[in-house]
Amino acid sequence: MMRIAALFFGLGLLVATAVWFFYLVPLGCAMNTTGCGERFTVWSGTGLVHFWTPLLVARSAMAYGAGRS
Secondary structure, eight states: OHHHHHHHHHHHHHHHHHHIIIIIHHHHHHTOTTOOOOOOOTTSHHHIIIIIHHHHHHHHHHHHHHSOO
């Protein structure tokens, strides 16, 4: 039961990470009234915190969920 929950958690976190980094982070920058000229790439410091860390957690959860008991 825990493996199935971990698999669903990993899949949900994978989707949430993509939405967060590729849609909500640039949207927040665009809503800044002073202007924001920053580009968000997965190879920047922002990408390390907001993309790679949750992606690795999601991958770990999916690997645990997909593993054999």
